[in-house]
Amino acid sequence: MSEANSTAQAPAQASPQAAPAARPLLTIRGVKTFYGNIIALKGVDIDVNEGEIVTLIGANGAGKSTLMMTIFGNPRAREGTITYAGNEITRMATHDIAKLNIAQSPEGRRIFPRMTVFENLQMGASINAFAHFEQDLERVCSIFPRLKERLHQRGGTLSGGEQQMLAIARALMSRPKLLLLDEPSLGLAPLVVRQIFDVIRELNREGMTIFLVEQNAYHALKLAHRAYVMVTGSITLSGTGKELLADPQVRAAYLEGGRH
Template sequence: MALLQADHINVFYGAIHAVQDVSFHVEAREIVTLIGANGAGKSTVLKTISGLLHAKSGRIVFHGKELKGVPAHSVVAGGIAQVPEGRRIFLRMTVEENLEMGAYTQPRASLSAAMQEIFQRFPRLEERRNQVAGTLSGGEQQMLAMGRALMSRPTLLMLDEPSMGLAPLLVEQIFDIIRELHQGGTTILLVEQNSQAALSVADRGYVLENGRIVASGTRSDLLASDAIKKAYLGA
């Protein structure tokens, strides 16, 4: 059985039918990407999984447990962490405090070990641990957002547009980290507008258009498809 399974979910923003009958799954230790243009409904899907939004119909099952009615703050404790779009780190709190918030649901005793792991992966964060997060550069903020999500030691890490607003070199760095995390055993659900970069790391992908899934397949299927090349890969 898949680690995460979404069956026929429909999500509304008021009268707007933002996600229409979307089904997909993520197997344990996979990297799966949802690609599509701005406003296609990708972020809405992630927010529905993390409990910030609620599906009107359909079901989402994680680890064999249905997520319906589970409040957002309990989803994290269940093993799903999200790096939200635009990073949304706590700008007025220090780097260390941001990381502590990431471990909010974890026992206090494991805090310093988890933080050490993050500092090993992102040495820049250790250098700036007492700095207010608002003073970090864009790339550092993205690292902090990822580190903060990893503090809860998630089974499933969801990343929403991690490449947004970053210089190409930094984008590459972020995707290297995604690969490393994957090799370390973390399952990843990646939402990206930058389809090229996303498909470079993903095992499989789904293409969203106006709230619907219009194509899906393995990385090589999607890379080979002419329609997708035209619409999303700029070929």
């Protein structure tokens, strides 16, 4: 395990498969983000390699969601660079970033509550001009059978777990190569949490790269090939998921009282 922004080199054993060979897909270097004069991210360095699940854990207010939003250009990084698939995207507009095979399931789900499930999924598919709509609709309905039963139901009438499924399904409709997931287990019952994490694992097995922000440190680290810890806008630890699960500092701060 390494301190302050270094990444571990040993292959992870925390997930069901070995970590893929390191081919950078998302590279974040020296990123600083501000809200007015208040600095939220203090020079963040993170790598997400192709085919990996990389997780970012930290307490409330650490800056995790700010980093997710900064990747998408809102807020925009004031310093540093964000590179996706070899192209710098730091100054790109959010709608242009969304066309680069990056999709996000944001914190709080942010579905369109007055739209039906079907219409929400259409919004996700609009990113690639509905190129494979029927095929993708069938796929997300097979991943989340409950959504198929509720296609014509308004999103706002769904349960919390169903809304989270819809948020992920909407992101999948654009056929992303990189999926950003921000707190997918927040506020959900344990059974639904397990279902969501099973879906994340299966998507990765199918080849999708996933960057996961998650307060449920135990489940996230168990799933991850590699992981980072963020404290007040800075990366303080990094390593394989297995290494961080065993780290005394991590256990004391994020796992004490949790499921083991």
